[in-house]
Amino acid sequence: GAGVSQSPSNKVTEKGKDVELRCDPISGHTALYWYRQSLGQGLEFLIYFQGNSAPDKSGLPSDRFSAERTGGSVSTLTIQRTQQEDSAVYLCASSLSGLGTGELFFGEGSRLTVL
Protein backbone atom coordinates (compact mmCIF):
# COMPACT_ATOMS: atom_id res chain seq x y z
CA GLY A 1 0.00 0.00 0.00
CA ALA A 2 0.95 3.64 -0.25
CA GLY A 3 0.80 4.46 3.44
CA VAL A 4 2.09 3.13 6.75
CA SER A 5 0.30 -0.09 7.61
CA GLN A 6 -0.17 -1.38 11.16
CA SER A 7 -1.62 -4.62 12.46
CA PRO A 8 -3.60 -5.67 14.32
CA SER A 9 -5.96 -2.72 14.38
CA ASN A 10 -7.30 -3.83 17.74
CA LYS A 11 -5.94 -6.34 20.23
CA VAL A 12 -7.50 -7.49 23.49
CA THR A 13 -5.33 -9.60 25.72
CA GLU A 14 -5.19 -10.87 29.26
CA LYS A 15 -2.78 -9.50 31.81
CA GLY A 16 0.49 -11.39 31.71
CA LYS A 17 0.33 -12.42 28.07
CA ASP A 18 2.81 -11.29 25.41
CA VAL A 19 1.71 -9.26 22.38
CA GLU A 20 3.32 -8.33 19.08
CA LEU A 21 2.38 -5.27 17.07
CA ARG A 22 3.50 -4.89 13.46
CA CYS A 23 4.37 -1.85 11.40
CA ASP A 24 5.00 -1.79 7.66
CA PRO A 25 6.43 1.64 6.74
CA ILE A 26 6.22 3.44 3.43
CA SER A 27 8.62 1.86 0.96
CA GLY A 28 11.96 3.67 0.91
CA HIS A 29 11.50 5.40 4.27
CA THR A 30 14.58 4.80 6.39
CA ALA A 31 13.38 6.34 9.64
CA LEU A 32 10.74 4.55 11.72
CA TYR A 33 9.23 5.57 15.05
CA TRP A 34 6.95 3.95 17.59
CA TYR A 35 4.79 6.13 19.81
CA ARG A 36 2.31 5.31 22.54
CA GLN A 37 -0.88 7.31 22.99
CA SER A 38 -2.71 6.75 26.24
CA LEU A 39 -6.30 7.89 26.72
CA GLY A 40 -6.51 11.68 26.69
CA GLN A 41 -2.76 12.10 26.31
CA GLY A 42 -0.40 13.20 23.59
CA LEU A 43 2.10 10.92 21.96
CA GLU A 44 4.88 9.39 23.99
CA PHE A 45 8.05 8.48 22.08
CA LEU A 46 9.09 4.84 22.49
CA ILE A 47 11.80 3.89 19.98
CA TYR A 48 13.44 5.12 16.77
CA PHE A 49 15.12 3.22 13.94
CA GLN A 50 17.30 4.87 11.28
CA GLY A 51 18.40 2.59 8.47
CA ASN A 52 20.61 -0.21 9.74
CA SER A 53 21.91 1.76 12.73
CA ALA A 54 21.34 0.65 16.29
CA PRO A 55 17.92 1.86 17.44
CA ASP A 56 17.37 4.61 19.98
CA LYS A 57 15.50 2.81 22.76
CA SER A 58 15.52 5.71 25.19
CA GLY A 59 11.73 6.01 25.28
CA LEU A 60 10.90 2.41 26.14
CA PRO A 61 9.12 2.47 29.53
CA SER A 62 10.44 -0.87 30.83
CA ASP A 63 12.41 -3.94 29.82
CA ARG A 64 9.14 -5.66 28.98
CA PHE A 65 9.09 -3.57 25.82
CA SER A 66 11.30 -4.38 22.84
CA ALA A 67 11.27 -3.73 19.13
CA GLU A 68 13.09 -4.89 16.07
CA ARG A 69 13.22 -3.89 12.47
CA THR A 70 14.09 -6.55 9.93
CA GLY A 71 15.87 -5.65 6.71
CA GLY A 72 15.35 -1.97 7.35
CA SER A 73 11.64 -2.28 6.64
CA VAL A 74 8.98 -4.00 8.75
CA SER A 75 9.12 -3.43 12.49
CA THR A 76 7.64 -5.40 15.36
CA LEU A 77 6.97 -3.99 18.82
CA THR A 78 6.77 -6.70 21.47
CA ILE A 79 5.33 -6.24 24.94
CA GLN A 80 5.99 -9.11 27.33
CA ARG A 81 3.91 -9.92 30.41
CA THR A 82 1.41 -7.19 29.59
CA GLN A 83 0.00 -5.03 32.37
CA GLN A 84 -3.21 -3.03 32.44
CA GLU A 85 -1.26 0.22 32.21
CA ASP A 86 0.03 -0.92 28.82
CA SER A 87 -3.46 -0.33 27.40
CA ALA A 88 -3.09 2.39 24.77
CA VAL A 89 -2.93 3.07 21.07
CA TYR A 90 0.47 2.30 19.62
CA LEU A 91 1.28 4.44 16.60
CA CYS A 92 4.02 3.85 14.05
CA ALA A 93 5.43 6.54 11.78
CA SER A 94 8.05 6.65 9.04
CA SER A 95 10.02 9.34 7.26
CA LEU A 96 12.21 9.79 4.20
CA SER A 97 15.99 9.69 4.29
CA GLY A 98 18.23 12.64 3.71
CA LEU A 99 17.86 16.11 5.17
CA GLY A 100 14.83 16.04 7.39
CA THR A 101 11.77 17.44 5.69
CA GLY A 102 10.23 17.34 9.10
CA GLU A 103 7.23 15.27 8.10
CA LEU A 104 6.38 11.93 9.64
CA PHE A 105 3.75 9.71 8.03
CA PHE A 106 1.64 7.83 10.54
CA GLY A 107 -0.29 4.58 10.45
CA GLU A 108 -3.71 4.19 12.00
CA GLY A 109 -2.33 2.61 15.11
CA SER A 110 -2.94 -0.56 17.05
CA ARG A 111 -5.30 -0.26 20.01
CA LEU A 112 -4.19 -2.56 22.81
CA THR A 113 -6.54 -3.42 25.66
CA VAL A 114 -5.17 -5.43 28.56
CA LEU A 115 -7.85 -6.98 30.75
Place this chain on the structure above:
Amino acid sequence: AQTVTQSQPEMSVQEAETVTLSCTYDTSENNYYLFWYKQPPSRQMILVIRQEAYKQQNATENRFSVNFQKAAKSFSLKISDSQLGDTAMYFCAFMKHSGMAGGGADGLTFGKGTHLIIQP
Protein backbone atom coordinates in the same frame (compact mmCIF):
# COMPACT_ATOMS: atom_id res chain seq x y z
CA ALA B 1 14.64 18.79 26.20
CA GLN B 2 11.74 20.41 24.43
CA THR B 3 8.25 20.88 25.80
CA VAL B 4 5.03 21.68 23.98
CA THR B 5 1.98 23.05 25.79
CA GLN B 6 -1.58 23.19 24.53
CA SER B 7 -3.69 24.95 27.12
CA GLN B 8 -7.11 24.23 25.63
CA PRO B 9 -8.22 20.62 26.23
CA GLU B 10 -11.44 21.16 24.29
CA MET B 11 -13.03 23.80 22.08
CA SER B 12 -16.41 23.99 20.39
CA VAL B 13 -17.52 26.39 17.64
CA GLN B 14 -20.32 26.65 15.13
CA GLU B 15 -19.84 25.58 11.55
CA ALA B 16 -18.42 28.36 9.33
CA GLU B 17 -16.89 30.22 12.28
CA THR B 18 -13.18 30.88 12.67
CA VAL B 19 -11.36 29.17 15.52
CA THR B 20 -7.83 29.57 16.89
CA LEU B 21 -5.99 26.81 18.74
CA SER B 22 -3.08 27.87 20.91
CA CYS B 23 0.32 26.26 21.35
CA THR B 24 3.45 27.35 23.16
CA TYR B 25 6.77 25.57 23.30
CA ASP B 26 10.06 25.78 25.09
CA THR B 27 13.42 25.09 23.48
CA SER B 28 16.98 26.33 23.41
CA GLU B 29 17.31 25.36 19.75
CA ASN B 30 17.39 27.98 17.03
CA ASN B 31 16.66 25.77 14.04
CA TYR B 32 13.53 23.63 14.18
CA TYR B 33 10.17 22.77 12.68
CA LEU B 34 6.71 23.19 14.14
CA PHE B 35 3.67 21.22 13.09
CA TRP B 36 -0.03 20.89 13.59
CA TYR B 37 -1.38 17.36 13.21
CA LYS B 38 -5.04 16.37 13.07
CA GLN B 39 -6.24 13.06 14.50
CA PRO B 40 -9.80 12.13 13.52
CA PRO B 41 -11.59 9.10 15.07
CA SER B 42 -9.78 6.87 12.57
CA ARG B 43 -6.69 7.47 14.77
CA GLN B 44 -4.38 8.30 11.87
CA MET B 45 -2.34 11.45 12.48
CA ILE B 46 -2.58 13.73 9.46
CA LEU B 47 -0.24 16.65 8.89
CA VAL B 48 -2.21 19.89 8.66
CA ILE B 49 0.52 22.49 8.38
CA ARG B 50 4.26 22.90 8.90
CA GLN B 51 6.42 25.91 9.76
CA GLU B 52 10.21 26.19 9.51
CA ALA B 53 11.58 28.32 12.32
CA TYR B 54 13.93 30.26 10.04
CA LYS B 55 11.02 31.50 7.95
CA GLN B 56 9.37 34.67 9.17
CA GLN B 57 6.37 34.30 6.91
CA ASN B 58 3.50 32.41 8.48
CA ALA B 59 2.55 29.17 6.74
CA THR B 60 -0.88 28.81 5.16
CA GLU B 61 -2.70 25.82 3.68
CA ASN B 62 -6.13 26.72 2.29
CA ARG B 63 -8.38 27.35 5.34
CA PHE B 64 -5.53 26.70 7.79
CA SER B 65 -2.95 29.27 8.80
CA VAL B 66 -0.56 29.77 11.66
CA ASN B 67 0.60 32.70 13.74
CA PHE B 68 4.25 31.94 14.48
CA GLN B 69 5.85 34.19 17.08
CA LYS B 70 9.41 32.90 17.47
CA ALA B 71 10.47 35.26 20.24
CA ALA B 72 7.38 34.41 22.26
CA LYS B 73 7.66 30.70 21.33
CA SER B 74 4.07 30.67 20.27
CA PHE B 75 2.53 28.76 17.35
CA SER B 76 -1.25 29.06 17.06
CA LEU B 77 -3.45 27.48 14.39
CA LYS B 78 -6.32 29.37 12.82
CA ILE B 79 -9.06 27.48 11.01
CA SER B 80 -11.26 29.68 8.85
CA ASP B 81 -14.76 28.77 7.66
CA SER B 82 -14.75 25.70 9.90
CA GLN B 83 -16.43 22.55 8.60
CA LEU B 84 -17.96 19.52 10.31
CA GLY B 85 -15.08 17.43 8.99
CA ASP B 86 -12.65 19.54 10.99
CA THR B 87 -13.90 17.87 14.17
CA ALA B 88 -10.87 16.01 15.56
CA MET B 89 -8.03 16.11 18.03
CA TYR B 90 -5.36 18.62 17.05
CA PHE B 91 -1.79 18.21 18.20
CA CYS B 92 0.95 20.78 18.10
CA ALA B 93 4.42 19.29 17.66
CA PHE B 94 8.08 20.37 17.70
CA MET B 95 10.99 18.83 15.84
CA LYS B 96 14.61 19.85 16.18
CA HIS B 97 16.35 20.19 12.83
CA SER B 98 19.02 17.51 12.97
CA GLY B 99 19.63 16.95 9.27
CA MET B 100 18.38 13.39 9.60
CA ALA B 101 15.16 11.82 8.42
CA GLY B 102 12.27 12.55 10.70
CA GLY B 103 14.38 14.75 12.94
CA GLY B 104 16.62 11.96 14.19
CA ALA B 105 16.28 10.34 17.59
CA ASP B 106 14.49 13.33 19.03
CA GLY B 107 11.67 12.84 16.58
CA LEU B 108 8.62 14.86 17.41
CA THR B 109 7.61 16.26 20.78
CA PHE B 110 3.85 16.54 21.01
CA GLY B 111 1.48 18.59 23.10
CA LYS B 112 -1.42 16.85 24.79
CA GLY B 113 -3.86 17.97 22.16
CA THR B 114 -7.02 20.03 21.78
CA HIS B 115 -10.31 18.33 21.03
CA LEU B 116 -12.05 20.55 18.49
CA ILE B 117 -15.76 20.10 17.97
CA ILE B 118 -17.53 21.81 15.08
CA GLN B 119 -21.24 22.13 15.78
CA PRO B 120 -23.77 22.12 12.89
